[in-house]
Structures are given as C-alpha cells and as structure tokens.
Amino acid sequence: MNEPKMKEFIIRDYRDEDYNEVIELWGLTGMGRPERGDDRETIERCNDLGGRLLLLEDRLNNKIAGSSWMTFDGRRVYMHHFGLLPEYQGKGLSKPLLEESLEHVRDKGFQVKLEVHSTNIKAIELYKKYGFEYLGDYRVFIIRDIDKTTSAKI
Numbered sequence: 001m002n003e004p005k006m007k008e009f010i011i012r013d014y015r016d017e018d019y020n021e022v023i024e025l026w027g028l029t030g031m032g033r034p035e036r037g038d039d040r041e042t043i044e045r046c047n048d049l050g051g052r053l054l055l056l057e058d059r060l061n062n063k064i065a066g067s068s069w070m071t072f073d074g075r076r077v078y079m080h081h082f083g084l085l086p087e088y089q090g091k092g093l094s095k096p097l098l099e100e101s102l103e104h105v106r107d108k109g110f111q112v113k114l115e116v117h118s119t120n121i122k123a124i125e126l127y128k129k130y131g132f133e134y135l136g137d138y139r140v141f142i143i144r145d146i147d148k149t150t151s152a153k154i
C-alpha cells in the first residue's frame with residue numbers, strides 16, 4: 001500500500017466556503033451532532049474570539065480530510081473536533097495535524113484541554129504521545145438549553 005506523503009496535503013485555516021464539507025466530515029466521524037449547535041455562526045464567533053479551525057486538505061482532490069478546532073475562552077485553548085475522514089485514518093496523518101494545532105497553542109501561550117471518550121483508545125494514545133496528561137475521573141456536565149432549565153433557587 002502506498003502511504004500518503006505529507007507534501008500531498010496542506011494544513012490551512014477554515015474558510016466560509018468549507019462549511020458544508022466540514023459539517024459532512026464531522027457527521028461521518030461522529031464528531032458533529034445537531035444538539036451540539038456547531039453551525040456556521042458558531043465557527044465564526046469562536047474564531048473571532050481567538051479560536052482557530054484548522055483543516056487538513058488533500059491536494060490531489062482538494063478534499064477536506066481532517067479538522068482540528070481550537071476555541072479560546074481567554075483562559076485556555078480547547079481542542080474540539082479533532083479527526084480525519086475514515087479513508088484517511090490509519091496513515092499517520094493525525095500527527096502533522098496535531099503538531100500544527102499544538103504550534104498554534106504554543107503561539108498563543110496558553111494551556112490546552114480536550115475531552116475524549118474513555119473508549120476512544122486511538123485518540124487517547126495519540127494525545128498521550130503529544131504530552132496530554134489524564135486529569136482523573138472527572139464527570140463532564142452540560143446544559144444544552146438554559147431556557148428549559150428550572151431554577152433551583154429556594
């Protein structure tokens with residue numbers, strides 16, 4: 001099998017016209033679900049706030065093969081939606097994408113945090129290899145719709 005060479009790919013910033021392909025990538029990799037609310041406006045807003053959505057593009061067919069979305073809240077960088085289309089997985093391509101992402105973090109000069117499902121061994125092994133440390137048995141909580149939440153005030 002011919003392994004892809006990195007010169008056949010570029011890592012570049014997201015552009016508005018990438019939106020539909022990025023949403024398809026997130027759907028095919030199980031990283032995007034409607035309840036997450038990751039729409040065009042959210043991407044733009046996060047990038048305006050100092051985030052960055054990096055894309056791995058196949059130069060042969062201009063296909064978006066992977067993404068790494070880093071948001072910034074003024075305290076830390078959060079890495080989301082790090083993944084590759086199934087046909088591009090298993091070829092070592094996650095490494096240059098992660099390296100470029102960490103270069104962005106280094107440039108910003110902040111901590112970086114991410115969530116990964118405990119059964120996602122591939123991603124866990126990859127993140128550990130690049131210096132991410134397990135924080136322990138934290139539970140992750142979220143309120144999806146604040147308007148549907150009842151007040152706990154007495």
Ligand SMILES: CC(C)(COP(=O)(O)OP(=O)(O)OC[C@H]1O[C@@H](n2cnc3c(N)ncnc32)[C@H](O)[C@@H]1OP(=O)(O)O)[C@@H](O)C(=O)NCCC(=O)NCCS
Pocket residue numbers: 029031081082083084085088089090091092093094095115116117120121122123125126129
């Ligand atoms: C997680 C993901 C990005 C890894 O990319 P990949 O193309 O599968 O992995 P690569 O071929 O680039 O391998 C990079 C490293 O990942 C780890 N890895 C890959 N496959 C692995 C496996 N089967 N078992 C354990 N570790 C594995 C290894 O550390 C590997 O480095 P090595 O080859 O030096 O051992 C990819 O599988 C993916 O996109 N998955 C779907 C989306 C996803 O779950 N993203 C993570 C969200 S938190």
